[in-house]
Amino acid sequence: MSTLPEPHSAPRLGIVRLAHGEGLELPSYETAGSAGLDLRAAVPEDRQIVLLPGRRALVPTGVVFELPAGYEAQIRPRSGLAFKHGITCLNTPGTIDSDYRGEIKVLLINLGDDDFRIERGMRIAQAVIAPVARAIVEERESAGDTARGTGGFGSTGTA
Numbered sequence: 185m186s187t188l189p190e191p192h193s194a195p196r197l198g199i200v201r202l203a204h205g206e207g208l209e210l211p212s213y214e215t216a217g218s219a220g221l222d223l224r225a226a227v228p229e230d231r232q233i234v235l236l237p238g239r240r241a242l243v244p245t246g247v248v249f250e251l252p253a254g255y256e257a258q259i260r261p262r263s264g265l266a267f268k269h270g271i272t273c274l275n276t277p278g279t280i281d282s283d284y285r286g287e288i289k290v291l292l293i294n295l296g297d298d299d300f301r302i303e304r305g306m307r308i309a310q311a312v313i314a315p316v317a318r319a320i321v322e323e324r325e326s327a328g329d330t331a332r333g334t335g336g337f338g339s340t341g342t343a
């Protein structure tokens with residue numbers, strides 16, 4: 185059974201298709217319970233990107249998001265591409281601000297051993313829509329005491 189919210193309570197994501205995104209499927213949830221909308225590469229058919237090992241590329245998706253206020257989109261890698269080819273997002277999770285009106289782009293890096301060809305329409309990453317808390321920042325003289333204190337970076341051990 186799907187744990188997604190009912191349609192009437194779900195946030196509304198506006199998507200504008202850009203000219204070079206014509207003919208591509210819009211970002212979509214692949215299964216009933218998918219958390220992420222798969223994003224497609226809007227590279228020209230005749231100018232596909234070949235990512236050499238160790239290199240990165242900003243890949244166009246051909247879409248603009250209009251996120252509802254109070255939400256962000258997180259651009260995350262696809263595990264299949266990471267596992268099979270070493271392809272991941274360099275800045276994962278990428279942050280799409282709700283006031284951003286530019287094209288959604290995906291910063292891919294090839295951590296694998298082989299060249300990787302990014303073809304038009306390939307599902308290269310996924311966007312997870314998530315609520316964002318914006319804090320009221322207060323400067324203080326000191327931070328309250330806790331049991332952890334300044335311990336971190338493995339202070340609790342591994343077992």
Ligand SMILES: O=c1ccn([C@H]2C[C@H](O)[C@@H](COP(=O)(O)OP(=O)(O)OP(=O)(O)O)O2)c(=O)[nH]1
Binds near residue numbers: 282284287289
């Ligand atoms: O993977 C990403 C990450 C960001 N963006 C776009 C949307 C986001 O709202 C904007 C700014 O991203 P971010 O705040 O991560 O980058 P910045 O280096 O801080 O740039 P800026 O000074 O524009 O905020 O760039 C993408 O299209 N893809």
Ligand SMILES: [Mg+2]
């Ligand atoms: Mg920023």
